[in-house]
Amino acid sequence: MTRPIIPDIVVSRLPLYLRAISRMEEEGLEYVSSHELGARLGISAAQIRKDLSQFGEFGKQGTGYHIPFLKKQLIRILKVDRVWDVAVIGAGDVGSALARYQGFQEHGFRVAMLFDSDPAKIGKVINGIEVRDVADMERLIAEGSIQVAMLAVPAEVAQETADKLIAVGVRAILNYAPVNLAVREGIRVEHIDPVIHLQHMTYYLAPR
Amino acid sequence: MTRPIIPDIVVSRLPLYLRAISRMEEEGLEYVSSHELGARLGISAAQIRKDLSQFGEFGKQGTGYHIPFLKKQLIRILKVDRVWDVAVIGAGDVGSALARYQGFQEHGFRVAMLFDSDPAKIGKVINGIEVRDVADMERLIAEGSIQVAMLAVPAEVAQETADKLIAVGVRAILNYAPVNLAVREGIRVEHIDPVIHLQHMTYYLAPR
DNA sequence: TAGATTGTTAATCGATTAACAATC
């Protein structure tokens, strides 16, 4: 039996739904309609219903979606009903900020390892995480069976570092280096680059 | 005369083209075909030609695109042929990393102001930028005619801070807080949240 | 000239929206 293939663009919206739903739960709400959820996210009610219906029937006519139930389902679908160990490569400004970030813990992730090549940084402890020598990266990541990495190294070494990560079992890379990584089929890469976002926005700005 | 409206999804790819083209220029390349550029970015050659043709005829049959010329055009189109002053709100881990980031300068942006509410941080100097009291934010941003802000404040105060920024003339916000900002028509908001990206990727991972 | 590659049109593909029967 073939599991139906869900469009990636649908999958990409699920974390947004989860975040909004979690926020609503904190606000003490119990039920939400597709219309209300859509209004918060700037997404049409029809799209939300269509997206969610790809995974099951989570709502009830007349009342909408039970927030704790929908949250549970989204957490399960996104596979964050467990904690993923994550490696951070690079302990510069970005890597350090990631190591210190408190938002991972409660959303399915834990920074389990932190690497740098600078002898001045190796051995330091950031938020309880020791900075290890990047020379030991491959061995330690393979031992830890880590599948997720955040790449915060200089652009010049990003591709080679990614290659090494993939070679030892990493399957998902969140790339903070301002380069396009070339990876083989089956490896997920997402990219975070503030300059890209800023340039996208300035297109629409009027000079002042 | 109506300027033709360019789809936003096209605009969103231009910064990627610019980054790739700049990289190629550094590598000493002089010409690039839509096919070569597409191969680097994982985008079809047809799409690149179609996107670029929305803005003019930048290529030449038989030889492709002259890299320095195309770069110049993209810089002009994205309006980064000038330097945009940017305000960073929040001088925590993320805000500090943004204030220290060296990648803005050469791509059209300058962190001109940095704000925080913590008396222990106000007055400190990060990368030559003094941390100012967020209580003075509205006055200083209005005086500086700043149109672009990066928001790195706690989630609870993100919306109200955004409202204040918009009230004093900010038109583009790069939001690092894990909340959806509600803004009026004409205000650009882009969002950076590592958790959203990680959860998108874990959907595709096999448990180990 | 022969080969390569553009810009553009038309065809295809995929995503979003509108509408509504079903039902809580």
Next chain:
DNA sequence: TAGATTGTTAATCGATTAACAATC
């Protein structure tokens, strides 16, 4: 029962790709 809202189908909309004449 009346009102509200789901899940789903069909219609619409928009984006991507294929194809090719033009031309460097």
